Amino acid sequence: MRILLVEDDAGTAAFVVRGLREAGHVCDHLADGQDGLFHAAREDYDLVIADRMLPGLDGLSMVRALRGAGNRTPVLFLTAVGGVDDRVEGLEAGGDDYLVKPFAFAELMARVNALARRPPLQQVQTLLKVADLELDLVRRTARRAGQELDLLPKEFTLLEVLMRNAGRVVTRTMLLERVWDFHFDPKTTVVETHISRLRAKIDKPFPVALLQTIKNAGYSLRAPR
Known part of the structure; x- marks a missing residue:
């Protein structure tokens, strides 16, 4: 959530x-x-x-x-x-x-x-979708093309942030703050390492890549056009 x-x-x-x-x-x-x-x-x-x-x-x-x-x-x-x-x-x-x-x-x-x-009084989004990638926020499960993905807790949170901002660029600073609670640059490769691991799970086994690296800007999860 x-x-x-x-x-x-x-x-x-x-x-x-x-x-x-x-x-x-x-x-x-x-x-x-x-x-x-x-x-x-x-x-x-x-x-x-x-x-x-x-x-x-x-x-x-x-x-x-x-x-x-x-x-x-x-x-x-x-x-x-x-x-x-x-x-x-x-x-x-x-x-x-x-x-x-x-x-x-x-x-x-x-x-x-x-x-x-509780049954919501208004519609609350608990299932995020980008193309054939799905993230169930209640069951804490991820699937792509119907295949369940084995994500670690930080990978799940990282993917949630990217999917909530689908189509938009998410900067490294935003990810450090929202996933790791760093309000400064720790000068580590923690973001890059986790992005690489996440990409290996959600993209590499499939024919179309969704997670894009935007040069000098950050990352973006985008459905293919």
């Missing part, structure tokens, strides 16, 4: 982002409620995890604004306030679930998985 975390506590954010990415999800992190509202409204997320107390715009107001704009993306509140009235307020603001800090990551994952299993 593609998840947006809006959390201003650096320690909590690092803990959650690391765990979600290790579980194979794509996770973007923001620390400001106003930025969270902008990105949640503009981007295609499967889940938003938001703290209630945020700078810029508090979590309740952020979710109310999303719901008022017709956005039905599931929202899980993380908060240090866990009274009954607080939980009711969060749910009535448009939240779908509520988790009180401190929490065990296993419980967070259980709640994330439960929200993923």
